[in-house]
Amino acid sequence: MNALRRHRALSRIWASEPGLRGWFTTVNHTDLGRMFLAVAIFFFIVGGILAMLIRAQLASPRSAFLGPDHYNQIFTMHGTIMMFLFAIPFFEGLAVYLLPKMLGTRDLAFPRLTAYGFWCYVFGGSMMIFSLLAGVAPDSGWFMYPPLSSTIGAPGINSDFWLIGITFVEISAISAAVEITVTVLRYRAPGMSLSRMPIFAWYALVTAVMILTGFPPLILGSILLELERAFDMPFFQVAAGGDALLWQHLFWLFGHPEVYIIFLPAAGAISTILPVMARTRLMGYGWVVAAAVSLGVLSFGLWVHHMFTTGIPHMGLAFFSAASTLVAVPTAVQIFAWIGTLSKGRPSLHLPMLWLLAFFATFVIGGLTGVMVAIVPFDWQAHDTYFIVAHLHYVLVGGFVFPMLAALYYWMPHFTGRKTYFKLGNTAFWLIVPGLHGTFLLLHWAGLLGMRRRIDTYESGQGWEAINLIASISGFVMSIGFALVLIDVVINAAVAIRGSRDPWKAGTLEWAMPTPSAPYNFASLPQVTSREPLYDAPDLPVRLARGEGYLGDPSRGRRETLSVEIATGAPRYITVFPGNTFLPMLMSAVTGLFFLGMLLKTYWLVPISATGVICCALYWVWSLGGTTREGALPVGHGPELLTAGEVADPPGWWGSIFLLLANGTFFGSLLFGYIFLWTIAPNWPPPRYAEPGPDVALAALAGAGLAALGPRLRPGTGLLLLLPGLGGLAWAGIRILTRVPDPTAHAYDATLWVLMGYALLHLAVALVMALFVAARGRTGHVGAIIGGEPRIARLWSDYAVLVSGIAVLAAALPGWLT
Amino acid sequence: MHPAGPAAAIIATLWWVLLIGATAIFLLVAGLIAWAWRRPPGEVQERRFVVWLGLAFPLVVLAALLAYGLVIGERLLPRATPDLVEVRAEARQWDWRFGYADAPGRVTENELHIPAGRPVDVAISSADVVHSFWVPRLAGKLDAVPGHVNVLRLEADRPGRYEGLNAEYNGPGYRDHRFTVIAHDAEGWQAFLRGERP
Incomplete structure (x- = not known):
């Protein structure tokens, strides 16, 4: 078979459907990556327009352009859109598009999940845009502090849009994060050990794990606040035992890692692009990886630096101040490693490099002002002023947008397959960079002069008029620059001339394919022996196209790729991917109905759509794997491998592990909230504690024992033990709820309801999964008989046992202790 | 600054x-x-x-x-000193009420009276949402959180009027949620406590 016939055969297998239908049924990462990026750019434009409205309003004192009601919606939505609907999805899009290509594989671990996440993002984002157009957008600031954002300060539907819309969008962040983690760990080219991974993959891995552990506190906070708003469960109302500070802790427990979730992918792009621009290799690969990992870890220890002015004891602040300054160290390691890389190479001033220089100039300033506000007494003055606004724009624009522009111009030839021919980008550069500094540099000073953030207008005579006028003019110059970038991208994608493959002479695998890339990425998968495979073997692309790598034989007529061992990259099994389907979009639409029912308070819709989601999910999983044993199949180059359905650790097992990591963080945050209220909230203890009797303890213990033992026995007897086990735990949970019949009475009662609700939900999940696997076994599905499906179900039922045990214990503890 | x-x-x-x-x-x-x-x-x-x-x-x-x-x-922490003056500040949407330990029952709205040259502890609380007490020329800021009382130490070198602000966004009235700190000389402060001055 020659290269062209192989290309045609593989394209038939991997291509999305033609025409409009293809947009809605595609599960291919190249398509979805592009769609993610396009939608993220759309939201960047919306957020940018809001920013221009803000600057128009603030250009002169006593401006009557916008009243406070509109202004408050606009700045809230500017922050919300840029953070949740632009920055995170843009990273997801870039990673979805690039990772499989860089790692030398054909798609992400769970193609349908990519599509599901994308559609959740689109539908959730549309909700937010709708609220903006209808004039009922959230108006409590992007960090939504209650009681202002709760029913006391915001009785309208505005806050509900934020809480429900953003939670809906977060589904896409969590699913992309699971996807990226499993892909980086298990879906690489054979021979690509961890130490041979492209540096971007390391950064994506760290970022994805941070999303899994950083977003759950926010999701929990949003659920609690929505429960308070919708059902009067007083988590944040101090009179009934809640505490407004609980929200601030949960929000910043997410919010600070979020900053690094945004910065790390940008740093990954820099570490990839800068060595190529300097025609050398990255200095200190190991150090940079270590720096990225330690940034990820440290960033979870400094959320309180957003709360220096809330009255936390000074010694407590000292700890977080130290952590906040310490985080500058791994950042410095990366910065100096990059400068070192520049010095050992021969840098040339292409447009991506120009953007990297702008990154250095801007981000270093932002980092230094960041160290300033990490010093507690200085923050007492600077907090909530324009000093902070200026600081965060230096960090986010300098640390994310500029590197992403470098990435855009660096990978554009890959996206389009064309040379960047028109030089509009250089003009745009000289508008955007001075524009940014013109806007925000002097605003630091305005902040120190007492200009508070979020004021809708100001009186003249305070010394800020000139600064604000300059800021507004520069802001508009910057916006014109961004518009030029957009025009430049469109023109270059449409009319520029065909370019050569690998125009930058890079060494990573994404350039080892014709551009724009074919839907299958690689006609055959390469054997990797170093970090820059293309430097070792410049003829690699041709050899791969000729089918000299792994899985070059398309005769099995299905989407196949290799799954490798985590550390060494040795091939382990063949994964067969599903084809094009409407299912992900359908399922996210039904998920959307669930959220819509919550939003509009049409609660009859909620159980119906929840059932719909479950049905979609079961259908989704049912279609995986077949009923015939295939045994080991040839993959080329000698080894014969089993397919994923016949191994003990199929992709679903790995996906479950990381989903449970996020889930466990969610549960951990819930326990944190419970302990926080118990120890810190002013109106505790509650009038009375639920004091579960020995019957509850007995039921919980016996239930936990049976449910833990069941899945470890033979399938038939196992189920006979598991079912009563789950039942016993559920009975214990319900008994506890009968002791606290009114969840609106006190934050304690409300917390118990959430704890028990969480436990019951997971017991139900475990039940459904056990029955599902039993049904799969009876109908002869290989995965349920010799494969890993029973292990996946066991993972979830073990988790359910664990969390319901802890929940019952946590509910009983205060009663026992007093 | x-x-x-x-x-x-x-x-x-x-x-x-x-x-x-x-x-x-x-x-x-x-x-x-x-x-x-x-x-x-x-x-x-x-x-x-x-x-x-x-x-x-x-x-x-x-x-x-x-x-x-x-x-x-x-x-900068509030520590015990001999000539300490204690006042209370309660924030609500959108005004400030101040009370005085040395003049029980005395409440001023949107005006905080203090003696110049003596350390003052402001006990800050909130009646509704989160606010923040900030007199930029005298000290850093500290939040007013419902259910909690936070104590801020400030001191004015000289008698005079100093602008005070709420520095935590708190809804539509945020911009004009201000107050004035009036620092008296020793004589003026005694007069204020006796109720001779507003």
Whole structure:
């Protein structure tokens, strides 16, 4: 078979459907990556327009352009859109598009999940845009502090849009994060050990794990606040035992890692692009990886630096101040490693490099002002002023947008397959960079002069008029620059001339394919022996196209790729991917109905759509794997491998592990909230504690024992033990709820309801999964008989046992202790 | 940035130290990039960049800075002193009410009276949402959180009027949620406590 016939055969297998239908049924990462990026750019434009409205309003004192009601919606939505609907999805899009290509594989671990996440993002984002157009957008600031954002300060539907819309969008962040983690760990080219991974993959891995552990506190906070708003469960109302500070802790427990979730992918792009621009290799690969990992870890220890002015004891602040300054160290390691890389190479001033220089100039300033506000007494003055606004724009624009522009111009030839021919980008550069500094540099000073953030207008005579006028003019110059970038991208994608493959002479695998890339990425998968495979073997692309790598034989007529061992990259099994389907979009639409029912308070819709989601999910999983044993199949180059359905650790097992990591963080945050209220909230203890009797303890213990033992026995007897086990735990949970019949009475009662609700939900999940696997076994599905499906179900039922045990214990503890 | 009290003055000094330090570091990095750009290609010592510049340099600078910040922070804390004056500030949407330990029952709205030259502890609380008490020329800010009482130490060097602000966004009336601090001389303060002055 020659290269062209192989290309045609593989394209038939991997291509999305033609025409409009293809947009809605595609599960291919190249398509979805592009769609993610396009939608993220759309939201960047919306957020940018809001920013221009803000600057128009603030250009002169006593401006009557916008009243406070509109202004408050606009700045809230500017922050919300840029953070949740632009920055995170843009990273997801870039990673979805690039990772499989860089790692030398054909798609992400769970193609349908990519599509599901994308559609959740689109539908959730549309909700937010709708609220903006209808004039009922959230108006409590992007960090939504209650009681202002709760029913006391915001009785309208505005806050509900934020809480429900953003939670809906977060589904896409969590699913992309699971996807990226499993892909980086298990879906690489054979021979690509961890130490041979492209540096971007390391950064994506760290970022994805941070999303899994950083977003759950926010999701929990949003659920609690929505429960308070919708059902009067007083988590944040101090009179009934809640505490407004609980929200601030949960929000910043997410919010600070979020900053690094945004910065790390940008740093990954820099570490990839800068060595190529300097025609050398990255200095200190190991150090940079270590720096990225330690940034990820440290960033979870400094959320309180957003709360220096809330009255936390000074010694407590000292700890977080130290952590906040310490985080500058791994950042410095990366910065100096990059400068070192520049010095050992021969840098040339292409447009991506120009953007990297702008990154250095801007981000270093932002980092230094960041160290300033990490010093507690200085923050007492600077907090909530324009000093902070200026600081965060230096960090986010300098640390994310500029590197992403470098990435855009660096990978554009890959996206389009064309040379960047028109030089509009250089003009745009000289508008955007001075524009940014013109806007925000002097605003630091305005902040120190007492200009508070979020004021809708100001009186003249305070010394800020000139600064604000300059800021507004520069802001508009910057916006014109961004518009030029957009025009430049469109023109270059449409009319520029065909370019050569690998125009930058890079060494990573994404350039080892014709551009724009074919839907299958690689006609055959390469054997990797170093970090820059293309430097070792410049003829690699041709050899791969000729089918000299792994899985070059398309005769099995299905989407196949290799799954490798985590550390060494040795091939382990063949994964067969599903084809094009409407299912992900359908399922996210039904998920959307669930959220819509919550939003509009049409609660009859909620159980119906929840059932719909479950049905979609079961259908989704049912279609995986077949009923015939295939045994080991040839993959080329000698080894014969089993397919994923016949191994003990199929992709679903790995996906479950990381989903449970996020889930466990969610549960951990819930326990944190419970302990926080118990120890810190002013109106505790509650009038009375639920004091579960020995019957509850007995039921919980016996239930936990049976449910833990069941899945470890033979399938038939196992189920006979598991079912009563789950039942016993559920009975214990319900008994506890009968002791606290009114969840609106006190934050304690409300917390118990959430704890028990969480436990019951997971017991139900475990039940459904056990029955599902039993049904799969009876109908002869290989995965349920010799494969890993029973292990996946066991993972979830073990988790359910664990969390319901802890929940019952946590509910009983205060009663026992007093 | 025009301090009129010891707390604000200490923080203003801190700012100038930070600004000079940050400018120096920025110039250092910029200079290094320029040097790296012009340097002919060739291997360089990885340790020099990663270990010395990346690890050792920031660790030393940051440790010094952190110690400085902590010492200052401790000095700004409300500690027992003999001539202390205690007042209360309660924030609500969108005004401020102030009460005085030395004149029980006396409540002023949107005007806080204090004696100049004496340390004042402000006990800050909220009647509804989260607010923040800030008199930029006298001290840093501290939040008014429902259900909690936070104590801020401030002191005015000289008698006069100082602008006070709410510094935590709290809804449509945020912009004009202000108050005035009136610092009296010793005589004026006694007069205020006797109720002779508004």
